[in-house]
Amino acid sequence: MTSAQGLQVSPTWDVNCSNNGNHLYVNGATGLTGSRVAWHQNVTVSRGKMYKFCADMKNLPQCGFDIKPIVSVQFSVAGFDMTNQVIDVPAGNCNWQSVNQVLTMPAGTGQFSMTIRILLDETGIGDGNDLAIDNLTLVEIPQTPLNEVLFNIPYINVTPTSFGLSGEPLAPLGEGCGYFWEVSEIDANGNNVPGTTVTNPSQWWGQFPNTFNGYNGTSTLVGNMPGVFDITKSYRIIYGRWCECTGWNSYAHELIPNPRATITEPMLIIKKENYPVSADKMAAAIRQVKAQSSVKQKSNAGMEMNQRKF
Incomplete structure (x- = not known):
């Protein structure tokens, strides 16, 4: 949704960005057990290459006892998961928190499918736990000359x-x-x-x-x-x-x-x-x-x- 559309859903879903910019809004639950997948995608990657994953995230505060979103990013290639990333961005004009990781693919030739998942912890007690996500990007890093x-x-x-x-x-x-x-x-x-x-x-x-x-x-x-x-x-x-x-x-x-x-x-x-x-x-x-x-x-x-x- 755009920033303007987000404000129609909740008056606190304000990312302070241009009204025509699109973001992924996550209406996180609280008081549950474990985490839930907020976003996932399969991507084709090449063996032996290096990649950089980037995402911008922003918590959307509530008026009551606000829960800060706790996010984990999982990759089907072992060894690169990011766990328990607390998303807490100070108020400001279009402020975002960058979450990124460099990954090295297994050695060899050819391509294979890698799954990326963003999970949101839903065990907190209180209000909030809402999240905006933008600029999800996977970049192949060129080899050092x-x-x-x-x-x-x-x-x-x-x-x-x-x-x-x-x-x-x-x-x-x-x-x-x-x-x-x-x-x-x-x-x-x-x-x-x-x-x-x-x-x-x-x-x-x-x-x-x-x-x-x-x-x-x-x-x-x-x-x-x-x-x-x-x-x-x-x-x-x-x-x-x-x-x-x-x-x-x-x-x-x-x-x-x-x-x-x-x-x-x-x-x-x-x-x-x-x-x-x-x-x-x-x-x-x-x-x-x-x-x-x-x-x-x-x-x-x-x-x-x-x-x-x-």
Whole structure:
């Protein structure tokens, strides 16, 4: 309904917006058990992609003992639900509360159907629990450009039996971006050797260049000195980046023993563009980089994205 039509239903259903704007009004019940679905839709998404869900919500106060709406957003892709979002917007001209979430689809190719549901808690005792919803949008986030995940890996502290590395990203980290490092010994087939992988520890956040402090060939960092690598073994170094307006991308260097090793080139380097990382690891990295960069989830009308608006 429009704002004008909402006021005809209830004099308190005032969103303070233009009279011809359409919104979804939810006349929430109170004093019941559990939650009820206020809105749901199935959408087609692509495997391995990242998406951002956005919705604007506004509580519609009542004159009596007013209940603030408590909303949950559920996705059929596990791990991204938002629960118990209290919608409490100060009075003002067309004020709305933004509810949004970044989702990473399972790895693979092809498309599948994902269900999104908005649920309204109806257990509160009192009046109100009415809600307006607008601007429901699902946005595919484009991949971070390859040139932003390229990095150099010069040698440091080279000895006849060991060496160190200095991870140096070529592009500066932009605002609203986070990053990810992983180091592992690899076997002849390029598989990680169990017990040798270190994935994005907090000790490596904020280090530019990253000298992989504490790495000693195991999954447990020891001390705070630059990492030490065995000159007879092979390793993979992964650098990934994720930003507020661009999705995950990564790059890898694989280092294998050099039969003609020198003090300046103890290893041979193989470069891997867009190195595949599991969806679970991407999701974990995103949670970590949110902490390290304090990413604020906000809308950006100028983003170049494939957008689906409901």
